[in-house]
Amino acid sequence: MLRFFRSKKQALRKRYFKKTFAGTFSALTLAVCLCAILTLALTVNLMVMIFRPAPKKDTTSSFPETSCAADPTAFEQADLLEAFFDEYGCAADQPITPEEAAASLNALREVFPEGAYWNHIGVEEWDEFTVTDIPCMHDIYGYLRCNTYSGSLQEFFPQFDPLKQCLGFASLLSDLVFGEDAPVKILQDATDLRPGDHIRLELTEHSMIVLTVEEEGITVVECNSDYEHCRISWDRFLDWEELSAYSYEMECITRYETS
Numbered sequence: 568m569l570r571f572f573r574s575k576k577q578a579l580r581k582r583y584f585k586k587t588f589a590g591t592f593s594a595l596t597l598a599v600c601l602c603a604i605l606t607l608a609l610t611v612n613l614m615v616m617i618f619r620p621a622p623k624k625d626t627t628s629s630f631p632e633t634s635c636a637a638d639p640t641a642f643e644q645a646d647l648l649e650a651f652f653d654e655y656g657c658a659a660d661q662p663i664t665p666e667e668a669a670a671s672l673n674a675l676r677e678v679f680p681e682g683a684y685w686n687h688i689g690v691e692e693w694d695e696f697t698v699t700d701i702p703c704m705h706d707i708y709g710y711l712r713c714n715t716y717s718g719s720l721q722e723f724f725p726q727f728d729p730l731k732q733c734l735g736f737a738s739l740l741s742d743l744v745f746g747e748d749a750p751v752k753i754l755q756d757a758t759d760l761r762p763g764d765h766i767r768l769e770l771t772e773h774s775m776i777v778l779t780v781e782e783e784g785i786t787v788v789e790c791n792s793d794y795e796h797c798r799i800s801w802d803r804f805l806d807w808e809e810l811s812a813y814s815y816e817m818e819c820i821t822r823y824e825t826s
């Protein structure tokens with residue numbers, strides 16, 4: 568009987584020992600695992616901190632809040648734009664005259680040269696000031712390579728978001744000449760057009776910016792007039808007769824303070 572109890576006691580002790588040992592072992596394993604995970608996490612964090620690439624400059628929305636605050640290093644044509652903003656960028660305090668608007672527009676000829684394409688083909692970091700010498704070819708490649716710009720006119724064209732091609736380009740020029748805060752008004756009479764005004768053809772979906780107003784007609788600057796290449800072109804002449812033929816679909820948008 569005593570033997571039976573003794574062996575029972577031994578068996579219990581053995582089991583207890585086994586249990587305790589297993590428990591301690593599990594706790595130890597868990598602790599080691601936790602330590603390993605913690606060390607790994609710290610090492611990875613450290614590696615990321617050491618080898619993290621320098622942050623890229625954000626140029627996706629680089630239109631300056633105020634022209635004077637422009638950061639020209641963000642732009643492709645940095646020197647040209649710096650010169651443009653130095654000359655014309657701080658005049659927004661006072662209403663802009665037609666002569667000033669014409670001068671601003673002409674200064675932009677260098678930033679957006681005749682025959683260049685308002686797109687970012689092959690350009691990794693681009694903005695609305697990027698131009699290339701490669702045509703878009705919308706029929707083949709679609710519209711993903713066209714530049715975009717959503718400035719003060721975006722709210723008037725919610726169906727096109729963001730603005731691109733002729734409309735985006737015209738909106739950009741308009742904001743550059745008059746400032747983003749300039750009023751947006753509709754002209755009732757096309758003969759009141761002045762340099763910098765935006766002609767929008769609603770049905771044929773084309774936009775142009777008036778460059779000069781002459782006795783026989785007007786000249787315009789535009790982009791993507793063939794709807795296919797986003798080519799920038801300056802100085803196209805339209806006589807008054809041609810313009811009146813568009814009157815059924817023409818909207819004239821002005822940014823001048825005075826009418």
Ligand SMILES: [Zn+2]
Nearest residue numbers: 703713796797
């Ligand atoms: Zn295009």
